[in-house]
Every structure is written in C-alpha cells, then in structure tokens.
Amino acid sequence: VLRNAFKAFDHDGAGWIEHADVSSILEILGQKLEPPAVKALIKEVDKGTSGKLDFSQFCKLAARFIEVEEDVGALQNELKEAFRVYDKEGKGYLTVATLRGILHELDDKLSNQDLDMIIEEIDADGSGTVDFDGEAKIAIL
Secondary structure (H helix, E strand, O other), X not given: OHHHHHHHHOOOOOOEEEHHHHHHHXXXXXXXXXXXXXXXXXXXXXXXXXXXXXXXXXXXXXXXXXXXOXXXXXXXXXXXXXXXXXXXXXXXXXXXXXXHHHHHHHOOOOOHHHHHHHHHHHOOOOOOEEOHHHHHHHHHO
C-alpha cells in the first residue's frame, strides 16, 4: 500500500516525492493532519533541504500511522472468516468487483483511484478474482 501511494505521487519515477505531496498521501492513508504537523513529521525524517523524500524516508514517516497486529494468526483467521462470509457460493474466490464493493463499504471515503490501486495490488495477475490463500492474504497483511 505504501509503495503504491508513493508511486502515485512519484510521477516521473525518479524515486522521490515532494514534501508538498506528503499531506495528500497521508490523507489517502486515512490521516488528515494540519500543515504544521506534517511539516514536523517531514523534518524528523528528512534532515536535508532538498524538499524531497525518498521511499525509505517516506516509510519511516508513514510507519507511525500503520497499526501492527501482534497476533498474525488470529488476524488471518478473522480475515479468512470474513472472506467466507462474502464467498457465499463457496467457490474459494471473490471477484474484484465484489472486493471493490467490500472495500467501499469498509471506507466510503476511498476514491475510485484509491480502490483501483488496492485492487491492482491484490489482483496482480489480472485474473479478476482473488482467493484468500493467495494474494488477498499477502496484500491485506
């Protein structure tokens, strides 16, 4: 998720983003901060005066907003059960359209672009389906 958010603002693929983009990226990740708070965060990870962050610096900044699940096994079981709820026919997979609907239900503030980025990451092979034991588990965790 962080890689996709970073890439979306690294328009020319140079490996860095402008400080001005950090606020927008954090907002996509669900963190709306006032400009002085964003500036303080940037200052913590970027000691230079380039006005840019590389991916490593961005990850250090964004890491404080990502919750870490201590019991990965319990989280996997919860996710698998949630997956089964939506896999009503027991086929072992969900269509990306169904997944898009689920993600939108979970966070109605996600834009179509945000949803496209998430789906692209989860359905890396472009099959149009996601099975829990494959990419979905990896991407969600």
